[in-house]
Amino acid sequence: KASESGPQGDRHSFIVVSNRLPVDRTIDDAGEVVWRHSPGGLVTALEPVMRSNDGAWVGWVGQPDVDIERFESDGIRIVPVPLSTEEVARYYEGFSNDTLWPLYHDVIAPPGYHREWWEAYVRVNRRFADAAAAVADDGAVVWVQDYQLQLVPKLLREQRPDLTIGFFNHIPFPPYGIYSQLPWRTPIIEGLLGADVIGFQRLADANNFSRAVRRLKGFTTRGSSIDVPLVDESPGVRVHAPIAGGKPTRRVIARHFPISIDSRGFEEMAKRADVQARAKQIREDLGNPGTIILGVDRLDYTKGIAHRLKAFGELLRDGTVSVEDVTLVQVASPSRERVDAYMQLRDEVELMVGRINGDYGTIRHTPINYHHASYPREEMVALYLAADVMLVTALRDGMNLVAKEYVATRTDNDGVLILSEFAGASDEMKKALLVNPHDIDGLKATIVRAVSMPKSERMSRMRSLRKRVFEHDVARWSSEFIDVLLKNGHSKTKQFET
Ligand code: GDG
Numbered sequence: 026k027a028s029e030s031g032p033q034g035d036r037h038s039f040i041v042v043s044n045r046l047p048v049d050r051t052i053d054d055a056g057e058v059v060w061r062h063s064p065g066g067l068v069t070a071l072e073p074v075m076r077s078n079d080g081a082w083v084g085w086v087g088q089p090d091v092d093i094e095r096f097e098s099d100g101i102r103i104v105p106v107p108l109s110t111e112e113v114a115r116y117y118e119g120f121s122n123d124t125l126w127p128l129y130h131d132v133i134a135p136p137g138y139h140r141e142w143w144e145a146y147v148r149v150n151r152r153f154a155d156a157a158a159a160v161a162d163d164g165a166v167v168w169v170q171d172y173q174l175q176l177v178p179k180l181l182r183e184q185r186p187d188l189t190i191g192f193f194n195h196i197p198f199p200p201y202g203i204y205s206q207l208p209w210r211t212p213i214i215e216g217l218l219g220a221d222v223i224g225f226q227r228l229a230d231a232n233n234f235s236r237a238v239r240r241l242k243g244f245t246t247r248g249s250s251i252d253v254p255l256v257d258e259s260p261g262v263r264v265h266a267p268i269a270g271g272k273p274t275r276r277v278i279a280r281h282f283p284i285s286i287d288s289r290g291f292e293e294m295a296k297r298a299d300v301q302a303r304a305k306q307i308r309e310d311l312g313n314p315g316t317i318i319l320g321v322d323r324l325d326y327t328k329g330i331a332h333r334l335k336a337f338g339e340l341l342r343d344g345t346v347s348v349e350d351v352t353l354v355q356v357a358s359p360s361r362e363r364v365d366a367y368m369q370l371r372d373e374v375e376l377m378v379g380r381i382n383g384d385y386g387t388i389r390h391t392p393i394n395y396h397h398a399s400y401p402r403e404e405m406v407a408l409y410l411a412a413d414v415m416l417v418t419a420l421r422d423g424m425n426l427v428a429k430e431y432v433a434t435r436t437d438n439d440g441v442l443i444l445s446e447f448a449g450a451s452d453e454m455k456k457a458l459l460v461n462p463h464d465i466d467g468l469k470a471t472i473v474r475a476v477s478m479p480k481s482e483r484m485s486r487m488r489s490l491r492k493r494v495f496e497h498d499v500a501r502w503s504s505e506f507i508d509v510l511l512k513n514g515h516s517k518t519k520q521f522e523t
Pocket residue numbers: 195196284321322323356358398399400401402405422423424425426427428430
């Protein structure tokens with residue numbers, strides 16, 4: 026359906042814009058460029074909508090200084106946005122990952138505020154908006170993803186008032202007292218308000234955002250609705266009831282749409298004989314311990330890895346758990362390795378792992394089986410299946426998909442999920458053992474409770490968790506978002522298949 030790329034052709038009625046494209050550019054042994062499809066949850070959810078609505082995906086290929094023509098990958102039109110080495114350093118590693126990321130996660134690490142990072146952020150957001158505008162058909166639906174692109178909704182609306190624009194924030198939105206530190210707090214709010222619908226993970230995030238809008242812009246908010254005065258009364262814009270005696274407004278919806286996973290996909294993988302055999306092998310290779318506790322995280326300071334290591338180390342020190350009975354497997358996938366805070370974190374975590382293993386290990390048993398590595402999806406699922414207890418101790422997390430993935434793979438209805446109340450997932454996963462990871466004694470008591478929980482309780486909790494994760498999968502998340510978007514969007518938007 027998509028026409029050939031070219032200056033005029035190639036217009037689409039559904040466009041997803043995200044920092045990273047769902048494809049990886051790799052160079053094979055022969056020096057040839059190979060595109061590998063990387064099927065994350067977002068891609069799985071959006072693929073059907075993409076196909077039935079002539080969709081395109083706008084984003085960066087993940088490598089600096091390469092300018093690539095539009096192309097097709099697995100039926101999806103790919104529209105690459107180039108970034109220079111300097112832009113990667115300033116817009117991506119700098120402003121996105123060293124300013125916004127720590128600020129939006131409750132300043133767990135100190136955010137850096139640098140004007141040249143902000144300038145690059147503005148410049149790159151404009152490039153993404155231009156790229157989306159160039160391929161958007163008349164009245165198209167554009168869905169912008171995440172904190173790297175918060176200015177895109179406004180920049181896009183300015184040049185294309187015919188579009189219906191959605192935005193989804195995958196990370197938390199902080200309370201105003203924290204958000205207000207940001208020197209560029211007002212332009213970012215204005216950037217987001219260019220959207221018709223702004224989605225957040227939790228109700229609390231949406232409320233934090235609405236409060237920031239009231240404080241910084243003085244606009245009226247009612248529930249999830251925000252009245253944004255119309256500066257430019259472009260024809261076709263759906264005008265909401267004018268404020269008494271004031272200017273006409275457009276309505277922006279800011280509410281929560283908790284993201285999820287492709288639950289069936291994970292379940293199917295968990296049922297595969299080879300994956301189950303691998304899970305058994307993992308248990309054997311670990312010496313068949315009584316209990317395997319698992320942690321799986323990007324190596325990120327928001328994930329509370331040090332807190333869980335501290336709790337586990339103290340349990341060994343106290344003799345409450347023994348190295349013969351309990352093993353902690355920790356997968357820490359390499360992440361943002363050029364950002365200082367991440368280098369420091371790696372040192373901190375690896376020092377702790379080394380100390381605990383040195384203090385409590387024996388020739389036969391190593392308390393913490395630590396991996397600074399990234400694994401194929403099959404191996405992750407085998408690890409979930411091998412784990413009796415899944416330990417999620419994030420200090421702040423938009424959602425945390427790992428918690429949902431663990432539950433989806435447990436077709437035997439067994440296994441205990443320990444889940445931080447600071448992860449968005451805790452709003453839905455009430456039958457997990459909820460913890461405050463800052464409370465080390467509480468965390469230790471919860472680990473002990475999980476290790477000794479009777480099977481009947483494990484199963485009744487897991488059944489209820491599974492029900493939630495299967496009823497609310499990522500396909501439902503995207504269709505709910507798109508439904509609300511179409512209802513609140515532009516009148517020019519034509520028929521759209523969800
Ligand atoms: C952000 C928000 C929100 C991890 N290591 C490997 C691997 N993973 C996969 C997991 C999971 C994903 O990465 C991580 O997702 P999370 O949700 O846990 O965390 P973030 O990366 O911080 O994601 C978060 C999410 O966006 C979605 O909105 O939930 O709050 O921070 O799918 O399985 N996958 C493979 N190998 C690894 O080594 N294959």
